[in-house]
Amino acid sequence: MIQSPGILLTVLAFALVIGPLVFLHELGHYLAGRLFGVKAEEFSIGFGREIAGITDRRGTRWKFSLLPLGGYVRFAGDMNPASQPSPEWLQLPASERAKTFQAKPLWQRAIIVAAGPIMNFVVAIVILSGFAMAFGELVTPPVVRAVEPGTAAAAAGLKAGDRIVALGGRQVGDFDDIYRYIVLRPGASVRIDFVRGGEAGTLDAVIGTSTLRDRFGNVTQRGMLGIRPGTYELRKISIWEAPLVGLGRTWQIVGTTVDGLGQIFLGRVSVKELGGPLKIAQVSGQSLAMGPLDLVGLIALVSINLGFINLLPVPVLDGGHLLFYAVEAVRRRPVEPQVMEWAFRGGMLAILALMLFVTLNDLGAFGVWRHLAGLIG
16 A cells, blocks of 8 residues: 655655755854854745745854755855955955955865765765664674565575675675665675685576565565675664764765666666655655654655766766866866856856756656546646
């Protein structure tokens, strides 16, 4: 039976996921800027017309804006999207100009820009560290306990007791590594390196495809090898180990994200797997319906992806700024303003096109196009 969390719960859950993450991302920029003496003129959650706000004693306007999908910190002197010096900036009094973003050394500007994504990763590490301390860590050796008949593993010749050491040339540490590799590659050919009875061996397999439908009606296709894991052990995590476990899990999720995007780019996974704000809202509502721990886990996952996406070297994103700072460091002079302007215009068009694409993807996943076709037909 398909369950739905309802529109009100979905909206609430989306706000609980996106709102704090946007705030913390921008807070990272703000705190780094304040550390280096840069005046922040505006701190906005959302874009567009201001709904409500307050100005603090430092002159920073903290506000909520009409469109809640994002936010920004506007530092003194940020008079254009590329944060380039302008005639208006040059006309500022020297004391005021010293407090602007453009007046700071290159390394300080880079830290201020990178602080937003770094804050997202820190949030995820804290959450995942807390989970590790609360629930421990499941460790499952990559040993095959059983092979399902008629599956890819059976066809390839894997047997119970085999210890898988690598998939596609990628080293395997535990059963989770096997799952993360296989699930993203339905229908792909893979080389399996294993140890059987103390002797190394190699097999070739074609990963099977499993179609999954959850209780909310979401349908996904995932790779399936057809092996059952052996016994697992629950390892308690101390407060001293937890940050390392949280960092490791965060790194694993980043790796899985990169791997998944690579599979989409290579055409092995459908672009329909890409989701946008509507999909995040849907999953947020479903996670909240399953319980607060599921929602907190989703917050960690979204935070990692928000940090990762913002570090992509695309103009408009933080990674685009960092790319130009790297070029500036090599050239010993800033990139020409006209080049920056056109690059940021192109980056904005690319981001808008991606947002449109994933939104159309989301609407298709929700059945909107099928419904419209039925009405027209």
